[in-house]
Amino acid sequence: xxxxxxxxxxxxxxxxxxxxxxxxxxxxxxxxxxxxxxxxxxxxxxxxxxxxxxxxxxxxxxxxxxxxxxxxxxxxxxxxxxxxxxxxxxxxxxxxxxxxxxxxxxxxxxxxxxxxxxxxxxxxxxxxxxxxxxxxxxxxxxxxxxxxxxxxxx
Numbered sequence: 786x787x788x789x790x791x792x793x794x795x796x797x798x799x800x801x802x803x804x805x806x807x808x809x810x811x812x813x814x815x816x817x818x819x820x821x822x823x824x825x826x827x828x829x830x831x832x833x834x835x836x837x838x839x840x841x842x843x844x845x846x847x848x849x850x851x852x853x854x855x856x857x858x859x860x861x862x863x864x865x866x867x868x869x870x871x872x873x874x875x876x877x878x879x880x881x882x883x884x885x886x887x888x889x890x891x892x893x894x895x896x897x898x899x900x901x902x903x904x905x906x907x908x909x910x911x912x913x914x915x916x917x918x919x920x921x922x923x924x925x926x927x928x929x930x931x932x933x934x935x936x937x938x939x
Contacts, residue, residue: 787870789825792880795839796820799888807909811900817914831881832938844893849886850937856882856924858917882921
């Protein structure tokens with residue numbers, strides 16, 4: 786079954802003492818830094834895809850809480866091979882952003898990445914390649930500073 790016509794991204798974060806850290810992953814195929822990203826499979830919702838992708842890309846047996854973010858973006862459909870299976874006239878797909886709390890949870894990388902690094906906000910923001918990743922990171926950072934995370938999905 787082709788992937789669903791939407792994209793998700795998940796920004797991993799953790800508290801280390803009184804500091805915040807954010808995980809960035811280096812994509813193997815493009816050699817760029819990004820957050821967790823992927824698409825829906827079968828009849829998944831964006832929330833279900835976010836949970837699955839976070840588990841797969843971060844090597845998690847049981848993912849921590851996933852929080853929906855307000856950040857959204859659009860990705861040109863031509864970037865996805867499965868786009869040929871989508872309805873005619875699908876030129877862009879929505880990208881939904883989430884955050885995952887990995888405080889006290891060990892993460893590892895999948896075969897899709899060559900590195901995972903924990904960084905402070907400024908250095909994470911600096912290395913991320915895609916604007917949508919930087920926007921979601923910025924929203925998450927502001928929410929964490931304001932102690933204003935939405936209710937978790939899980």
